[in-house]
Every structure is written in C-alpha cells, then in structure tokens.
Amino acid sequence: MTADIASEVRAMARRLARAAAADPGGAALVELKRSLFEVSLSALMETVAQTKTSRAEGAEDTDMSPEAQEFKESLDEIVPLLGGANMWDFLPVLRWFDVFGVRNKILAAVSRRDAFLRRLIDAQRRTLGDGGGEGDGEKKSMIAVLLDLQKTEPEIYTDMVIMALCMTMFSAGTETTATTAEWAMSLLLNHPNALAKAQAEMDATVGTTRLLRADDLPRLGYLHCIISETLRLYPPVPAMIPHESSADCTVAGYHVPSGTTLLVNAYAIHRDPSAWEHPLEFRPERFEDGKTEGLFMMPFGMGRRKCPGEALALRMLGLVLGTLVQCFHWDRVGDDEVDMGEGGGLTLPKAVPLQAMCRPRAAMTHVLRGL
Numbered sequence: 407m408t409a410d411i412a413s414e415v416r417a418m419a420r421r422l423a424r425a426a427a428a429d430p431g432g433a434a435l436v437e438l439k440r441s442l443f444e445v446s447l448s449a450l451m452e453t454v455a456q457t458k459t460s461r462a463e464g465a466e467d468t469d470m471s472p473e474a475q476e477f478k479e480s481l482d483e484i485v486p487l488l489g490g491a492n493m494w495d496f497l498p499v500l501r502w503f504d505v506f507g508v509r510n511k512i513l514a515a516v517s518r519r520d521a522f523l524r525r526l527i528d529a530q531r532r533t534l535g536d537g538g539g540e541g542d543g544e545k546k547s548m549i550a551v552l553l554d555l556q557k558t559e560p561e562i563y564t565d566m567v568i569m570a571l572c573m574t575m576f577s578a579g580t581e582t583t584a585t586t587a588e589w590a591m592s593l594l595l596n597h598p599n600a601l602a603k604a605q606a607e608m609d610a611t612v613g614t615t616r617l618l619r620a621d622d623l624p625r626l627g628y629l630h631c632i633i634s635e636t637l638r639l640y641p642p643v644p645a646m647i648p649h650e651s652s653a654d655c656t657v658a659g660y661h662v663p664s665g666t667t668l669l670v671n672a673y674a675i676h677r678d679p680s681a682w683e684h685p686l687e688f689r690p691e692r693f694e695d696g697k698t699e700g701l702f703m704m705p706f707g708m709g710r711r712k713c714p715g716e717a718l719a720l721r722m723l724g725l726v727l728g729t730l731v732q733c734f735h736w737d738r739v740g741d742d743e744v745d746m747g748e749g750g751g752l753t754l755p756k757a758v759p760l761q762a763m764c765r766p767r768a769a770m771t772h773v774l775r776g777l
C-alpha cells in the first residue's frame with residue numbers, strides 16, 4: 407500500500423517537474439485539483455486492482471491507468487448529480503415524475519460504473535486463473551485477496567460484495583483526500599510563512615538528496631500540524647454521514663426519539679469560538695505540543711463508525727503535501743490571494759479550483775531528474 411502511494415506520488419512530482427521544464431520561464435501553471443485527484447485515485451486503483459501494467463504508453467499528460475481514467479469519468483458524472491439539491495427535495499411529489507431526468511441520469515451513470523467494476527473483477531479473475539497475482543502479501547491487489555476468500559466462502563464474498571467494497575474505497579477515499587490536499591495548498595499559498603516553515607522542517611529532517619519517504623512522516627511535526635489545521639477549517643465531510651439513533655435519548659437537553667436521522671455538524675464544531683481561539687484563522691501552531699488536547703476535532707468522525715481510512719488518508723496526505731513542499735517553490739497566479747470560497751456538494755469543494763505556479767527547488771533538481 408505504502409509502496410503504491412509512494413510510486414504514484416513520485417509520478418506526480420515527475421509530471422510537475424516536466425511541465426515546469428517545458429515552460430520557457432521554468433515555472434508551470436498547474437491546476438492542482440486535477441493532479442491531487444489523480445494521485446489519490448491512482449494510489450487506490452493500484453491497491454484495489456493493480457492496473458499499472460495496462461497504463462497507456464506515452465500518455466505524457468497523466469500517469470493514470472486507463473482503468474483509473476475510466477473510473478474518474480464515471481465519478482465526474484455521478485458526484486455532481488448526488489451533491490446538488492433537486493426540486494424534489496422540496497416538493498417530494500416531483501420524485502414520481504423525475505421532472506428533470508435526474509433519477510434516470512443517476513441510474514444510467516451507476517449502471518455504467520457497475521459494469522466497469524464487474525470488468526475489473528473479471529480481469530483480476532482471469533489474471534489469477536493464468537497464474538498471475540500470486541506474489542507476496544504486499545503485492546496482491548485487494549480484489550485478488552477477496553477472490554481468494556471467495557474460493558473458501560463463496561456465499562460471503564460474492565461478486566456483489568467485492569464490487570461494493572471497491573466502490574466504497576474509491577468513493578470514500580479519493581475526493582476526500584484530494585480536496586483536503588487542495589485546501590492545504592491553498593492555505594499555504596496564502597500563508598507563505600507557514601510554507602517556508604514547512605520547507606525548513608523538510609530540509610532539516612529529510613534533506614535534499616532524496617525524496618521524502620513514508621517513514622520520515624512521524625518526524626515532520628509541523629507538516630502534520632498543517633494537515634490537522636486544514637482538516638479543522640475545511641473538513642471534507644462537514645456534516646458526517648447521517649446516523650440514526652438506536653434508542654430514545656436526551657442530548658444537551660433535547661429529546662431525541664429512537665429512529666431519528668442525525669447529522670453532526672463537524673464544520674461548526676471545528677469553528678466554535680467558545681472552544682477555539684481565533685477559530686477562523688489558519689494557525690497550524692495551535693496543534694503543536696498537544697495544545698489542542700481535549701478540544702473536539704472530528705474530521706474522521708468518532709466512535710464505532712469512525713472513518714476506517716484515517717491512517718491511510720493521513721499517510722497519503724503526508725506524502726503528497728510533503729513531496730509538493732519538498733520539491734517545488736509555489737507561487738500564486740498574480741497578486742491576489744487564493745480565493746477561499748466554498749462550493750456546494752458532499753465534500754466541501756473549493757468554489758474556484760486552485761491554480762498555482764510551480765517551479766522545482768534548485769536544491770532538488772538532481773533528485774527530480776532521477777525520478
């Protein structure tokens with residue numbers, strides 16, 4: 407898993423360095439959201455299905471495999487349909503008539519996505535049948551492991567269950583991680599002192615003779631503070647996933663009957679002025695030396711249904727952001743601050759996708775050339 411993430415992050419750094427080298431001024435204008443989404447999706451695709459071998463030769467613009475690209479297209483279709491408000495949210499009778507064709511569009515997009523996942527599983531099954539995918543545990547794809555389990559417990563590990571597990575990994579893990587990284591880079595571009603401090607920490611801890619590795623992350627305390635502060639200000643699942651009370655209870659004096667749908671507003675809790683000093687300001691230092699202990703931070707939820715991908719997400723974020731900070735100088739496009747407006751949707755996207763100027767750091771050019 408870590409090897410898959412590291413290799414996708416290397417590919418992202420290589421692509422950014424090439425783009426900068428191709429520019430006469432040595433700095434490339436990049437739309438970071440796209441790069442960040444691609445690296446998250448590719449890392450998960452390699453973990454789930456190991457599609458690397460089918461990567462298109464000479465696809466200079468992207469390091470995604472054709473499978474990852476196809477899946478991205480299906481998400482591009484589905485996500486806006488799910489996140490938007492529909493007239494039937496206000497007038498339920500419209501649901502029966504599907505006035506704007508939303509229901510049909512969702513069903514068509516979901517059935518295309520399911521057909522794709524089925525093909526992914528069949529391809530892995532064929533590979534296993536041909537004697538492939540029998541490497542050590544670290545090398546096996548998630549689908550290969552599940553297909554192995556299917557041989558002994560077919561009634562549990564059905565193709566439908568495997569499809570659902572793949573789907574959950576992709577839908578819960580890509581947009582959330584990519585959006586957090588995009589907010590973090592936006593905050594750093596508007597706070598160049600924090601960016602410089604992160605670069606100084608990186609130089610002192612990792613140096614400039616090699617690329618950041620996952621085992622460096624525990625020693626990069628300030629980078630971790632930046633990630634925590636980003637998740638505080640812009641939690642990518644701001645209202646959590648709806649929960650349901652399993653029994654009558656009383657919370658803060660309110661009676662909650664059994665079976666009530668409950669949303670937890672993490673976004674408001676993270677900005678509560680009675681708990682956080684200067685809650686709207688970006689201050690990564692507030693997380694230094696356990697200073698925030700006892701305060702409510704819940705970007706990954708809490709309790710039994712807490713996000714199971716937390717450790718993976720933090721590792722991906724550490725490697726992605728750390729590599730961007732270690733290898734490149736970052737500048738805003740023009741003199742204006744980066745627009746921090748929030749868009750609508752399930753995962754608190756930026757209203758205006760982040761664009762930035764990226765130039766390899768002189769001390770890292772030899773490392774980047776060797777990627």
Ligand code: HEM
Nearest residue numbers: 575578579582583643646647705706707708711713715719
């Ligand atoms: C910055 C990245 C991420 C954030 C902020 C995040 C946040 C969350 C939150 C808030 C929930 C709902 C918890 C609740 O309702 O109590 C959740 C659920 C979930 N997340 Fe994540 N997540 C992230 C990345 C990931 C990744 C990388 C994966 C796996 C590849 C993942 C897999 C899941 C799954 C499977 C659930 C449903 C758990 C359940 O219902 O029992 N997440 N996540």
